[in-house]
Structures are given as C-alpha cells and as structure tokens.
Amino acid sequence: xxxxxERATLAPPAASAPAxxxxxxxxxxRFELELSEKSATGYKGVHVSVEMRKxxxxxxxxxxxxxxxxxxxxAAVAYAKHKATLAMEAATLADNDIRTLEDAEMLTAADLDSxxxxxxxxxxxxxxxxxxxxxxxxxxxxxxxxxxxxxxxxAAPPVLGGNAPSPPDLERFKKVxxxxxxxxxxxxxxxxxxxxxxxxxxxxxxxxxxDSSIKVSLISDLKSKTEGExxxxxxxxSYIRAFVDAADASPQRRSAGYVSLPNGRRRQVxxxxxxxxxxxxxxxxxxxxxxxxxxxxxxxxGGTEGVTVEDDNRICKSEWDLAMPVIHSAASSWxxxxxxxxxxxxxxxxxxxxxxxxxxxxxLCEWLENGEKKADTEMxxxxxxGE
Numbered sequence: 001x002x003x004x005x006e007r008a009t010l011a012p013p014a015a016s017a018p019a020x021x022x023x024x025x026x027x028x029x030r031f032e033l034e035l036s037e038k039s040a041t042g043y044k045g046v047h048v049s050v051e052m053r054k055x056x057x058x059x060x061x062x063x064x065x066x067x068x069x070x071x072x073x074x075a076a077v078a079y080a081k082h083k084a085t086l087a088m089e090a091a092t093l094a095d096n097d098i099r100t101l102e103d104a105e106m107l108t109a110a111d112l113d114s115x116x117x118x119x120x121x122x123x124x125x126x127x128x129x130x131x132x133x134x135x136x137x138x139x140x141x142x143x144x145x146x147x148x149x150x151x152x153x154x155a156a157p158p159v160l161g162g163n164a165p166s167p168p169d170l171e172r173f174k175k176v177x178x179x180x181x182x183x184x185x186x187x188x189x190x191x192x193x194x195x196x197x198x199x200x201x202x203x204x205x206x207x208x209x210x211d212s213s214i215k216v217s218l219i220s221d222l223k224s225k226t227e228g229e230x231x232x233x234x235x236x237x238s239y240i241r242a243f244v245d246a247a248d249a250s251p252q253r254r255s256a257g258y259v260s261l262p263n264g265r266r267r268q269v270x271x272x273x274x275x276x277x278x279x280x281x282x283x284x285x286x287x288x289x290x291x292x293x294x295x296x297x298x299x300x301x302g303g304t305e306g307v308t309v310e311d312d313n314r315i316c317k318s319e320w321d322l323a324m325p326v327i328h329s330a331a332s333s334w335x336x337x338x339x340x341x342x343x344x345x346x347x348x349x350x351x352x353x354x355x356x357x358x359x360x361x362x363x364l365c366e367w368l369e370n371g372e373k374k375a376d377t378e379m380x381x382x383x384x385x386g387e
Contacts, residue, residue, distance in 0.1 A: 028073050030203035031080040041072040045079035084201040166334040170295045173231050173288075176221045177214075180285040193217075194280050204274035207243050210283070214239060237313075238294035241365055242286035246279045249385045285382055293365050296335050299326055314358040320348045338380075339371025 024042045026033055034044040041048060041057060049058045055068035059075035061082040069075040165171065179186040179193075197205055197213035205213075219228030275283050300315050300323040315323075324345065331340040339347075351359050351367045372380035 025073055029077050031077055031084075031201060033073070033076040033080055034083075041075070043072055043076035043079070046072050046075040081201045084195065085199070166292070167295055167299075169231060169234060170291060170334070172222065173218070173235055173291055176218055177284055177287045180281055180288070190280055190284065194277055204276060205280070205283070206274055207240060210243050210275065211236070211239055214287070235291045235294055237361060238290040239287070241293075241362070242283060242290045243275060245290075245383065246275050246283035246286050247273065249279050249282050282382070282385060289379065289383070290365065292335055293368055294361065296327075296330055296340070297361050297364050299323070299330065314360050315364070316358055317348050320359065321345050337368045337371060338375040338377060339368050 024035065026035060035042060036044040039046060045059055045061050047058050047060065049056055049068060052058070052068050055070050057069045057072045057075040059066040059069065059078040059082075061079050064082070066075075066078045066082055069078065166174070179189040193213075194205075195201075197209055199209045199212065215228065215232040218232050219225050222228045222231070297315070300319055301313065302319070324343070327340060327343050331337065331343065347367075348359065351363050353363050353366070369380075369383050373384050374380070
C-alpha cells in the first residue's frame with residue numbers, strides 16, 4: 001500500500017499540465033536549460049519515471065536515454081550537455097561542407113574517423129542539431145581588470161618572421177590556429193570554437209580538452225587523419241606551456257566554478273587550473289608562439305631538423321655551440337626573438353638557469369619570453385598579460 005501511494009506521488013500530472021512555474025531555474029552549471037510548457041517537468045527532454053523512486057527524472061535526447069536523476073534540474077543539465085556534444089560534432093562536419101542528412105549518408109565510417117569523429121549514428125546527430133539550436137554554456141562577463149589588460153594588446157597577434165617562410169610543418173600547424181586577431185572573422189571563429197573545445201560543457205577548458213581539440217582541429221583543417229595526428233604529436237610538448245600561461249593570465253575571481261567528477265560529485269575549482277572564455281584568445285596566440293619555440297628547440301636538440309632518434313629532449317653545450325649558424329639563420333627569418341638575435345655560445349650558461357649542464361624546453365622558452373618582455377615588444381606584451 002505504501003509503495004502504491006509513493007508511486008502515485010511521483011506520477012506525472014494529467015495531460016492538461018499547468019503553466020510553467022515562474023521560479024523554475026533556467027540555468028544551471030553554466031548551461032541554459034530548455035524550458036517547455038508541453039513537458040510535465042517543465043524541461044525539454046526530461047520525463048518522470050514512476051518506476052524509479054530515488055531518481056525519478058529521466059533525460060532523453062535524440063532518441064538516447066541519458067540516465068535517471070534525483071531532480072528535474074539535474075536531468076535538464078544532462079540534456080543540455082548532450083546537446084552541446086551533438087553541436088560540436090555537427091560543427092566539425094559543417095566545417096567540412098557536410099551540412100545535410102543527404103551529405104551525411106554519403107560518409108563512410110572511415111570518412112568520419114578521418115575527421116576525428118566517432119559517431120554511433122551520423123543521421124541522428126545531424127537531425128538532433130537541425131531540430132534545435134546548440135545549447136551553449138553561459139560564461140560570466142569579462143572582468144574590468146582583464147578588459148584593461150587586453151585593451152593594451154595589438155589587434156592582431158605578432159607575426160613571427162614577417163613574410164619569411166617557416167619550416168613547412170610549423171607553417172601548416174600555425175595556419176590552422178591563425179584566428180587570434182580582433183577582426184570580426186577571428187572573433188566569430190573563437191566564439192564558435194570555444195564551445196566546441198569545451199567538451200564537457202562546464203565553461204572551462206582543461207589541458208586534456210585543449211589537447212584533444214588541437215588534434216581534432218588539425219585533422220579537420222588538413223583533411224587528413226595521418227597528417228593531423230603527425231603534427232599534433234610533433235608539437236604536443238608545447239601545448240602545456242601555452243595552456244599554463246593562458247590559464248594564469250586573468251586575475252582570479254572571487255567565485256570559483258565547479259567541475260563534475262566521475263563519481264557524480266562536483267568539485268570547486270580554481271580558474272588558474274583552467275582556461276576561461278576571456279583567456280581563449282591568449283591561448284590561441286600562445287599555441288602558435290610556443291610551437292615556434294619548440295620547433296627551434298627540436299632543431300638544436302640532436303643537431304638535426306625536427307624530432308629524431310638523436311634527440312633526448314635537452315640541449316647540451318656542444319649541441320648549442322654547433323647550432324650557432326642554425327640559430328642565427330632562424331633568428332633572421334622565421335624566429336626573430338630578441339634574445340635569439342643576440343645569441344652567443346656564452347648564452348648557454350644564462351639559459352641553463354638551474355646549472356644542470358643542459359637546456360630543457362622550459363628554460364629555452366623562459367629565456368626567449370624574458371627577452372621579449374624586457375624589449376617591450378608586441379609579443380612581450382602578449383606574453384606578459386596578467387603579470
């Protein structure tokens with residue numbers, strides 16, 4: 001009898017459901033929740049299950065059951081996250097001129113894999129996104145202190161080497177991420193891509209999300225999984241440097257956000273652990289800058305171009321001395337860093353900050369970065385944001 005009464009309390013209202021309550025939350029966990037007067041719960045994609053007493057709210061999207069939840073808001077958040085994932089997949093397809101169900105039907109599993117996408121049903125993905133606009137995380141407005149810092153930066157990111165040709169791989173890599181300017185096209189691309197890169201939809205970019213999104217972007221733009229993965233692996237060591245510098249750029253806010261853990265709980269996070277929307281432009285610029293620094297490092301390490309079996313991820317004194325002609329050539333063309341232009345054999349001891357007898361990537365990057373800051377170059381201003 002008690003069980004019957006409890007299930008009765010969980011049963012959905014009659015067909016003539018009352019109007020939506022004005023206090024029903026429209027946002028949660030930085031997501032816009034889709035309200036619906038036609039739904040008994042008030043949220044699109046959220047239904048009541050009389051069979052589940054502890055978690056009576058079920059979320060479904062595009063024919064997929066997303067699970068059961070203790071509250072309608074939690075279920076609505078799951079629906080919004082799934083919609084954001086669908087939108088990201090559809091955006092990648094659209095970038096490759098695949099915009100309709102008819103286009104998708106022509107794709108094979110190998111075609112999708114070459115784009116870095118693994119879809120259970122391509123038609124279902126496109127249909128879901130076609131029927132509803134993408135649900136984008138709502139990120140707080142930029143703080144005034146960050147605005148003033150960014151207002152001092154050049155409208156376009158500094159172009160290393162001017163018109164001098166970079167090494168072919170570096171040239172192709174940087175071209176994919178050439179949207180760090182303040183022109184309308186670059187702004188629009190960043191606005192769209194931030195939500196695509198934010199894979200879990202919490203409003204923050206983790207290092208894992210940035211790494212994965214760089215890989216997908218390379219595969220998508222180069223239209224080759226083989227080439228995209230090769231360049232992604234080649235410059236992988238530079239991503240963490242770009243990420244850390246961008247994440248540290250803006251002043252820490254009083255209110256921290258939250259991330260979802262595998263066990264379903266949420267953990268409060270420090271914004272310096274992640275890249276926020278207001279730091280995304282810096283991240284895009286830093287990706288190109290630190291990839292250039294890594295190209296230089298790998299050119300000196302082992303005394304050969306690119307990454308080879310002779311490389312050990314550190315530069316010894318003999319490698320530095322032998323690379324002087326290469327260093328001066330790079331400094332006068334595709335890597336005109338201020339410090340590099342004045343590089344000498346004796347510079348080795350200055351760069352080797354910990355006196356370990358070797359130069360590691362971090363030490364080379366800091367030496368080049370400090371040179372730009374001291375000279376107050378455009379790049380130095382960009383790299384010094386937040387300091």
